[in-house]
Amino acid sequence: MRTEDDQWGITESVGVTALGVASGRAMETHRPDGLVHDPYAEAFVDAAAGEIRLPKGPEDARAMAAENGAAQDDGATEADWQEQSAYIGVRSRFFDDALTAATADGVRQVVLLAAGLDTRAQRLDWPADTVVYEVDQHGVLDFKDDVLAEQRATTAGGGARRVVVRVDLRHDWSAALREAGFDPGAPTAWLAEGLLPYLPAQAEIDLFDRIGELSAPGSHLAVEHFGDIVHHFGREDSRLASLSRRFGVDIRELFFADDRPDAAERLGELGWTVTGRSASELAESYGRPLDPELADVHGAAKLLDARR
Numbered sequence: 001m002r003t004e005d006d007q008w009g010i011t012e013s014v015g016v017t018a019l020g021v022a023s024g025r026a027m028e029t030h031r032p033d034g035l036v037h038d039p040y041a042e043a044f045v046d047a048a049a050g051e052i053r054l055p056k057g058p059e060d061a062r063a064m065a066a067e068n069g070a071a072q073d074d075g076a077t078e079a080d081w082q083e084q085s086a087y088i089g090v091r092s093r094f095f096d097d098a099l100t101a102a103t104a105d106g107v108r109q110v111v112l113l114a115a116g117l118d119t120r121a122q123r124l125d126w127p128a129d130t131v132v133y134e135v136d137q138h139g140v141l142d143f144k145d146d147v148l149a150e151q152r153a154t155t156a157g158g159g160a161r162r163v164v165v166r167v168d169l170r171h172d173w174s175a176a177l178r179e180a181g182f183d184p185g186a187p188t189a190w191l192a193e194g195l196l197p198y199l200p201a202q203a204e205i206d207l208f209d210r211i212g213e214l215s216a217p218g219s220h221l222a223v224e225h226f227g228d229i230v231h232h233f234g235r236e237d238s239r240l241a242s243l244s245r246r247f248g249v250d251i252r253e254l255f256f257a258d259d260r261p262d263a264a265e266r267l268g269e270l271g272w273t274v275t276g277r278s279a280s281e282l283a284e285s286y287g288r289p290l291d292p293e294l295a296d297v298h299g300a301a302k303l304l305d306a307r308r
C-alpha cells in the first residue's frame with residue numbers, strides 16, 4: 001500500500017518495478033531480433049538475486065516457470081516472462097529513437113525522470129557535450145551506481161556526462177535539478193517512461209507543469225502513459241494479478257488510481273505538439289507483434305513523442 005511520502009530501496013515497493021524492467025531488457029538482449037541491447041541489465045538482476053529472483057534470459061525464465069509448475073504454483077509461465085520482455089523491448093526502442101531524434105535535432109540536455117536502472121547514458125551513442133540527468137529516489141540510484149561501478153560502466157559516444165539527481169518526484173524536483181546544473185535556457189529532451197501510474201494525480205499534474213516551465217523552445221518530451229488502464233482492469237482483474245506475479249510484488253498496490261487528465265490532451269493544452277502510438281501499433285511496425293490476448297492492455301498503453 002502506498003503512502004504520501006513513501007521511500008524505497010531496489011528490492012522494495014516501487015523499487016522492484018525498476019528491477020522488473022531491467023529483467024525485461026536482459027531477456028530482450030538475449031533475443032537475436034531484440035529491440036534493445038542493454039549490456040548492464042543482467043548485472044542489475046544478478047546483484048539483487050539474493051533478495052528477488054527475476055529472469056535474465058530465456059533459460060532462467062524456463063527454469064523458473066518449470067519450478068512454478070512443479071510446485072503447482074500459479075506464478076508466471078515462460079510465455080508470461082517473454083511477453084513482459086517483449087513489451088519492454090517495444091517501449092525501449094521507441095524511447096531510444098525519440099532521444100536519438102532529439103539529439104539529431106541539436107538537443108544536448110537530457111533528463112530521464114524516474115530513470116530507475118535505465119542505462120541509456122551508457123548505451124546510446126551521444127554527441128559530444130551531451131549531459132544526461134538521471135532523476136530517481138536515493139535507494140534506487142545508490143544500487144544502480146554500485147552496480148555500474150562494479151561493471152566499470154562508461155557513458156557512450158565519448159561526450160555524454162551523467163549527472164545523478166536523488167530526489168522524490170512528488171517533491172520540488174525542479175529545484176534539485178537546477179542545483180545539479182540543469183540549464184532551463186537550453187532545449188531539453190525529457191523522458192517519463194514507466195513513471196506516471198506510480199505518481200498521485202496531483203504530482204502528475206505538477207510534473208507536466210514543471211517540465212513546461214523548464215522547457216526552452218526546441219525541447220522534446222517522450223512519455224509512456226496508460227490512460228485509465230488502472231481503473232479499467234480494476235484491482236481484482238486476474239490479468240493484472242498475473243502481471244504482478246511476474247514482478248514478485250503486487251503492482252496493483254503500487255499504482256495511485258486517482259482520476260487524472262488524459263496525458264496527451266493535457267500536454268496539448270500546455271503547448272506541446274503531441275504524436276503518439278499504442279504499444280500494439282508500434283510492435284507491429286517493428287515486426288514483433290505483441291500477444292493478442294493482451295490487445296486491450298497494449299492498445300491502451302500509449303507512447304508519446306511531444307515537441308515544443
Ligand SMILES: C[S@@+](CC[C@H](N)C(=O)[O-])C[C@H]1O[C@@H](n2cnc3c(N)ncnc32)[C@H](O)[C@@H]1O
Binds near residue numbers: 014113117118199
Ligand atoms: C517501472 S520503473 C521504470 C524505470 C525506468 N524509467 C525504466 O523504464 O527502466 C519506475 C521507476 O520510477 C521511480 N519512481 C516512481 N515514483 C517516484 C517518485 N515519486 N520519485 C522518484 N522516483 C520515482 C522508481 O523508483 C522506479 O525507478
